Amino acid sequence: MHEGSIAESIVDILKETKKSNNLSKITKVTLKIGIMSGVMVDALLFALDALREEEAIIKNTEFEIIESNVKAYCILCNKNFEFQKNEEIVLLCDECNMPLEIKEGKEMEIIDIEGE
Numbered sequence: 001m002h003e004g005s006i007a008e009s010i011v012d013i014l015k016e017t018k019k020s021n022n023l024s025k026i027t028k029v030t031l032k033i034g035i036m037s038g039v040m041v042d043a044l045l046f047a048l049d050a051l052r053e054e055e056a057i058i059k060n061t062e063f064e065i066i067e068s069n070v071k072a073y074c075i076l077c078n079k080n081f082e083f084q085k086n087e088e089i090v091l092l093c094d095e096c097n098m099p100l101e102i103k104e105g106k107e108m109e110i111i112d113i114e115g116e
Contacts, residue, residue: 003040006108007047011055013110018057023115028062030112034070034105035085041065070105074098 014026033039045063052059070083074093081100083089091100 002038003043004047004050006039006044007051010048010110011051011058014057014061014113017113018115021115026057026061026113026115028064028112028114029110030064030066032066032068032107032109032111034068034107035083036070036089036102036105037108039108041067066111068104068107071103072100072105073103074100 010029010031014029017023018026031044033041033044045065048058048063067085069085070081070089072081072083072091073079074081074096076098077093077095079093079095081093083105091102092098093100
């Protein structure tokens, strides 16, 4: 379960952010996770909850997850594609069978940190 190490890395980033911005606490963290990132959102939230007992910095922090769909592009046809979470993802253009270039959907990033 690599979500545990991801959760620990998030906490490390929050500690650095808290220190460098002279915050007393972190109140909310918004994460953007692509559906092709390989990160299981439920497992990540479980790992963050498990860390609350040992990491005072996230004891009362709200975590918001924004899952991003896969957005891809065919460079030959100049056509855009978007695939939803429970949809079959076929990375071939339905016009020319050219492999699609993925533009979004593989990311895992912190997009916002709120604190006091």
